Amino acid sequence: MKQLDTKLMHPAEQIRVVISRIYRSGMTTTSGGNISIRDENGDIWITPGSVDKGSLTARDIVCVRADGAVVGPHKPSSEYPFHKAIYEIRPHATAIIHAHPPALVSFSITKQIPNTNIIPQAKNICGTIGFAPYDVPGSENLGRKIASEFRQHAEYSAVIMENHGVVLCGEDLMDAYQRFETLEFCARTLINARILGEPTCLTDAQIEQHERSLPVDFPVFMNASCPPDERAIRADIVAIVRRACDQGLMISSYGTVSVRWRDHDFLITPPGVPRWDIELRHIVQVKHGMVEAGKVPSRSVALHQAIYRSNPRIHAIILTQPPHLMGFCTSGTKFNVRTIPESWILLKDVPTVRFGMQYENTQHIVDALKNVPAVLLANDSVVVTGDSLLQAFDRLEVAEFSAKSLIMAHSIGSLSPISDEEVEDLRVAFHVE
Numbered sequence: 001m002k003q004l005d006t007k008l009m010h011p012a013e014q015i016r017v018v019i020s021r022i023y024r025s026g027m028t029t030t031s032g033g034n035i036s037i038r039d040e041n042g043d044i045w046i047t048p049g050s051v052d053k054g055s056l057t058a059r060d061i062v063c064v065r066a067d068g069a070v071v072g073p074h075k076p077s078s079e080y081p082f083h084k085a086i087y088e089i090r091p092h093a094t095a096i097i098h099a100h101p102p103a104l105v106s107f108s109i110t111k112q113i114p115n116t117n118i119i120p121q122a123k124n125i126c127g128t129i130g131f132a133p134y135d136v137p138g139s140e141n142l143g144r145k146i147a148s149e150f151r152q153h154a155e156y157s158a159v160i161m162e163n164h165g166v167v168l169c170g171e172d173l174m175d176a177y178q179r180f181e182t183l184e185f186c187a188r189t190l191i192n193a194r195i196l197g198e199p200t201c202l203t204d205a206q207i208e209q210h211e212r213s214l215p216v217d218f219p220v221f222m223n224a225s226c227p228p229d230e231r232a233i234r235a236d237i238v239a240i241v242r243r244a245c246d247q248g249l250m251i252s253s254y255g256t257v258s259v260r261w262r263d264h265d266f267l268i269t270p271p272g273v274p275r276w277d278i279e280l281r282h283i284v285q286v287k288h289g290m291v292e293a294g295k296v297p298s299r300s301v302a303l304h305q306a307i308y309r310s311n312p313r314i315h316a317i318i319l320t321q322p323p324h325l326m327g328f329c330t331s332g333t334k335f336n337v338r339t340i341p342e343s344w345i346l347l348k349d350v351p352t353v354r355f356g357m358q359y360e361n362t363q364h365i366v367d368a369l370k371n372v373p374a375v376l377l378a379n380d381s382v383v384v385t386g387d388s389l390l391q392a393f394d395r396l397e398v399a400e401f402s403a404k405s406l407i408m409a410h411s412i413g414s415l416s417p418i419s420d421e422e423v424e425d426l427r428v429a430f431h432v433e
Helices: 011-024 080-089 102-108 118-126 138-153 174-196 204-213 229-246 301-310 323-330 341-347 363-366 389-409 420-429
Strands: 036-039 044-046 063-064 095-099 129-132 156-159 164-168 257-258 265-268 284-287 290-292 317-319 374-377 383-387
Touching: 011 036, 011 044, 011 095, 036 420, 044 095, 063 257, 080 095, 080 138, 080 164, 080 317, 095 174, 102 156, 102 164, 102 174, 118 174, 118 229, 129 138, 129 229, 138 156, 156 174, 164 174, 174 389, 229 257, 229 265, 229 389, 257 301, 265 301, 284 301, 301 317, 301 323, 301 363, 317 389, 323 374, 323 383, 323 389, 341 389, 341 420, 363 374, 374 389
Parallel strands: 129 156
Antiparallel strands: 036 044, 036 095, 044 063, 095 164, 156 164, 257 265, 257 317, 265 284, 284 290, 317 383, 374 383
């Protein structure tokens, strides 16, 4: 997947890439949703109406000129009126996404707005969310109602549409896409937490403290060398990040992967680059506690460094936010992996540590990972480790599958976990320490 460089990629190609991601991620249907970009000439490029979203090409994208002329093989989306109305209200917006992702539709049909304080980064990415009353799709009235929300509230970049879906705008298409994906992730997390118990959201003060506590300055070293074994690790990291995105285990706005290189040196993903678009050149080398000059490592780099220094058997770390595991991270419900033998054998009993521990007392997490391969960080993420990157990813998949099974089980009956005696049998049979 190419990186979305808005300065180099044609608007039609940008739209094709993003609508494909949205469709493959299960956040729109064959006929649903639309995307537009307003270029520097004032022309609006938009997905066509009644054309399969799963097979759109750049040639299918329609251009509506500033003078109203339509260029392309199809009619523009029927929702073009509200795209045009939003652009008239927001002169700095150059991209709009509208779709019907399942979790956000659930909020729209119950007249609710997701609380983005459920995880730290979501509030900053999504901002304050508006709510527009229902009207006929594609109508001028619907456009006026949505535009009214954006006009009355200058801080809004996202609006829930009653009994319809969501519409978001951005400074560019990737800005709008990250907001869209993150907001749907928040909605899924809240629903999963509600199934398990009661969601616990963070206060604004907790989020602000979190932002202040994460490291931003790192000692650097010059002239990083990239021998073949180092370059192979970069390729492995890029491949596993994209695989995690494809599997719904990572979203574009969050997720860190690192792999030990030599001794305590390791390679790690950076912040600020959409996870779908990570490339070899983005990966950051950390050597002797210093960072490759000219690059910025993940803000969780200090935690990764502490884990590698204290746990010589750990060679890979994945820190991410899968939606079902995050239901446990945000509800206070115990994540009981004693569901099927594979889950306990690969994960053992996964603890949860309170929010803020990742910067207040890193050693607590480091010590926990000496005994178990994974830890849940409340209202933050899951940390999964392995003696290889593939093993860490396998454990992540098993953990998320287990979390999904537990959430689904809530609707059909009481959990019947594997007993202590049966766990001991597994420990002996599979040589689990």
